[in-house]
Amino acid sequence: MSLAAGTSGVRQSPAAVQSMRALVLIADRKIELRNVAAPPPPPAGEVQIAIKAVGLNHIDVWGWRGMAFAKRKLPLVVGAEAAGEVVAVGPDVTTFKVGDRVVAYGALTCGICKACREGRDNLCENVGGIMGFHVDGFARDLLNMPARLLIAVPAGVSLRDAACAPVAFATVQHMLFDNAKLEPGETLLVQAGGSGIGTVAIKMAKAIGCTVITTVGDDDKAAKAKALGADHVINYRTERFEGVVRKLTAKKGVDVAFEHVGPDTFNGSLFCLKRGGRLVTCGSTSGQSTTINLFQLFLQQYRIFGSFGASMRNIRESLAKMASGLLPVIDTEVALADFERGLARLESRQVFGKIIVTF
Numbered sequence: 001m002s003l004a005a006g007t008s009g010v011r012q013s014p015a016a017v018q019s020m021r022a023l024v025l026i027a028d029r030k031i032e033l034r035n036v037a038a039p040p041p042p043p044a045g046e047v048q049i050a051i052k053a054v055g056l057n058h059i060d061v062w063g064w065r066g067m068a069f070a071k072r073k074l075p076l077v078v079g080a081e082a083a084g085e086v087v088a089v090g091p092d093v094t095t096f097k098v099g100d101r102v103v104a105y106g107a108l109t110c111g112i113c114k115a116c117r118e119g120r121d122n123l124c125e126n127v128g129g130i131m132g133f134h135v136d137g138f139a140r141d142l143l144n145m146p147a148r149l150l151i152a153v154p155a156g157v158s159l160r161d162a163a164c165a166p167v168a169f170a171t172v173q174h175m176l177f178d179n180a181k182l183e184p185g186e187t188l189l190v191q192a193g194g195s196g197i198g199t200v201a202i203k204m205a206k207a208i209g210c211t212v213i214t215t216v217g218d219d220d221k222a223a224k225a226k227a228l229g230a231d232h233v234i235n236y237r238t239e240r241f242e243g244v245v246r247k248l249t250a251k252k253g254v255d256v257a258f259e260h261v262g263p264d265t266f267n268g269s270l271f272c273l274k275r276g277g278r279l280v281t282c283g284s285t286s287g288q289s290t291t292i293n294l295f296q297l298f299l300q301q302y303r304i305f306g307s308f309g310a311s312m313r314n315i316r317e318s319l320a321k322m323a324s325g326l327l328p329v330i331d332t333e334v335a336l337a338d339f340e341r342g343l344a345r346l347e348s349r350q351v352f353g354k355i356i357v358t359f
């Protein structure tokens with residue numbers, strides 16, 4: 001099976017009789033809603049999905065702005081995480097049937113390398129690209145995907161909520177539990193608690209009985225973070241969070257810091273850790289580089305984890321959490337044509353929770 005097999009739906013094909021909508025990035029900060037040829041019936045090993053909801057993430061903002069490190073060809077269909085319904089299955093596919101509700105893994109992993117075989121999908125050695133970033137993504141009516149990259153959505157979980165599982169929920173699940181090994185009763189610092197992943201981190205940590213300290217940028221978000229269950233909320237614009245965290249933990253520091261802000265907060269987050277504490281990061285929205293104090297790093301025996309993406313197992317764990325009532329916080333739902341407006345809202349940090357594009 002070709003790695004690109006799942007992305008062939010947007011090519012104009014004379015054989016196609018049907019057209020569909022696709023949201024296409026044509027230049028930096030320029031997205032267009034186009035009519036393109038619908039994909040052919042799914043070949044062996046693949047399933048055709050009608051996309052119903054796409055979750056927006058910071059990686060969409062990076063792709064939209066244009067990033068030097070992103071090897072890609074424009075035009076590119078956007079959208080990195082999605083949920084939908086199976087509308088056709090390839091001749092040999094027995095794992096899914098028409099009408100099944102599914103989410104899709106957000107990268108074209110090979111399925112055969114050592115990392116894939118061991119369930120460390122996000123370390124695939126032959127990855128064909130991240131959907132919506134390197135290769136055509138989910139913001140289109142129909143696409144063919146390898147069945148092995150799909151996961152069934154449990155009964156009772158809406159497709160709108162499920163659309164937050166592959167990236168937002170699974171990334172946090174992987175960060176907190178696979179990497180930082182967060183335990184019940186520990187204290188967690190969540191930077192930017194109003195962000196999509198910040199809200200998930202607060203809820204997941206509270207669900208296992210952790211104490212959560214979080215930072216937000218305004219008082220309105222502070223109230224919302226409290227309502228989510230955060231034990232202590234710090235407005236980082238009016239208070240130095242490092243000082244407050246030292247005070248709240250009686251100078252001991254937190255067990256785990258959840259980072260994705262980068263240079264603006266990274267050293268402060270390290271400073272908030274107790275000896276032997278763990279910092280896990282999956283992003284850097286405030287810039288790319290910072291300097292750290294190496295003496296502090298080894299004397300305090302900090303452990304720092306870089307985390308990107310998640311495994312298929314993490315997505316299943318995320319959906320199971322949703323089925324048991326741990327649901328995403330939805331900031332806004334926008335229509336497909338308003339995808340770019342959603343990205344601008346995300347970029348401006350005026351969000352509390354997730355932005356979902358519905359079809």
Ligand SMILES: [Zn+2]
Binds near residue numbers: 114115117
């Ligand atoms: Zn692989």
